[in-house]
Structures are given as structure tokens and as C-alpha cells.
Amino acid sequence: MIKQTLLGEFLHEADSTRKLLKAIPDSALDWKPSEKNWTTAQLASHIAEVYNWYESTFNQDVLDMGSYQYDKGDISKAENIIAKFEENVANAQKAIENSDEANYMNEWKMLAGGKEIFPPMPKIQVIRGFLYNHLYHHRGELIVYLRATGNNVPGLYGPTADDKF
Structure with missing residues (x-):
């Protein structure tokens, strides 16, 4: 029952994330709001990467970021980020579908080099x-990036200012 609820939300929100990533033009990929922030490409790539964590989160009780390896690929083109997103989403969906609800209350922890x-x-x-x-937090950031670079923002939960009424 919980798994079906998680899967339903996952599928709905993955569609929204897809729309948002597809709204990024290559011309905006190098933009960042300040020196402290990621570029649009780095932020979008991180959004795609979050889906890579589903398998280890659903199927393990410990994630050690000290040994975590991830190949984000070439993020110089939006289509490459979207391709990585699609690959990660497919794997994440399988992780949810194959998960055992009996393990959902297991203690889980994140480590970095054992700490x-x-x-x-x-x-x-x-x-x-x-x-x-x-993921939702970073999507909100990406919406701000799109607005700041003069790009349209797709509606995720209804129309945006870019939609015609």
C-alpha cells in the first residue's frame, strides 16, 4: 500500500521534473546566480543524480558517500542531462517497484568515510x-534559474505566468 503511494507520487513528479529539465536551453547552462551557486547545468545534473540514489536507499540500510561514485556524463548540453535523467528515473522506478515494504521502517544512515x-x-x-x-527543493531552485535567465517555466501543479489563459 505504501509502495503504491510512493510509486504514484514518483511517476507524477518524474513527469514534472522531465518537463522542467526539457525547458532548459543550452544557452542557460553556464548561468549561475552567484559565485556560491551551481551553474544551471550543475543543478540540473544534480536533479538527475538524485534519482540515482533510489536503488541504494530502497535496498540498503547504509549509504556511504565516501565511496559513492557517479558519472554525470557530459553536462554541456541539456539533452545529455535529460538522457542521464531518463536512465536514472528508469532505474529508480525499478527500485521502488522491487522494494519490500517490510523494510521501510529499517534504520537507515548516511556515512562519509565511515562517519x-x-x-x-x-x-x-x-x-x-x-x-x-x-528533489522538489532543487526543482524550485531550477525554476528560479529559468526565470532569471528569461526562459519560460512549465506548469508543474497548474499554469504559470507563461501560460495563456
């Missing part, structure tokens, strides 16, 4: 916070 980064918590809390909400 705890976050306090241990139930896996379902990590799924909602670390995977889902974390």
Missing part, C-alpha cells in the same frame, strides 16, 4: 525527505 552525516532514521523518512523532498 555519520545524518542521524539514523527510518528508511521511509529518508525516502520522503532525502529523495522526494530534496
Whole structure:
């Protein structure tokens, strides 16, 4: 029951993320709001990467970021970021579909080289916070990036100022 709810939200939100990533023109990829921020390409690539964490989060009780490896590929073109997103989304969907709800209350923790980064918590809390909400946060940032670079923003939960009424 919980798995079906997570999967339904995942599929709906993956479609929204896809629309947002497809709205990024190559001309905006190098833009960033300040020296402290990522470029649009780096932010979009991170959004795609979050989907790469589903398999380890759903199927393991520990994720050690100290040994984590991820090949983001060539992020100089938006189409490459979208291709990586599609690859990661397909794998993430399989991870949800193949997950066992009996493990959702297992204690989960994130390490970096053996040191705890976050306090241990139930896996379902990590799924909602670390995977889902974390992604929504970065999508909001990306919307601001699109607006700041003069690009249209697709509606995710209804029309935006760019939509004709």
C-alpha cells in the first residue's frame, strides 16, 4: 500500500521534473546566480543524480558517500542531462517497484568515510525527505534559474505566468 503511494507520487513528479529539465536551453547552462551557486547545468545534473540514489536507499540500510561514485556524463548540453535523467528515473522506478515494504521502517544512515552525516532514521523518512523532498527543493531552485535567465517555466501543479489563459 505504501509502495503504491510512493510509486504514484514518483511517476507524477518524474513527469514534472522531465518537463522542467526539457525547458532548459543550452544557452542557460553556464548561468549561475552567484559565485556560491551551481551553474544551471550543475543543478540540473544534480536533479538527475538524485534519482540515482533510489536503488541504494530502497535496498540498503547504509549509504556511504565516501565511496559513492557517479558519472554525470557530459553536462554541456541539456539533452545529455535529460538522457542521464531518463536512465536514472528508469532505474529508480525499478527500485521502488522491487522494494519490500517490510523494510521501510529499517534504520537507515548516511556515512562519509565511515562517519555519520545524518542521524539514523527510518528508511521511509529518508525516502520522503532525502529523495522526494530534496528533489522538489532543487526543482524550485531550477525554476528560479529559468526565470532569471528569461526562459519560460512549465506548469508543474497548474499554469504559470507563461501560460495563456
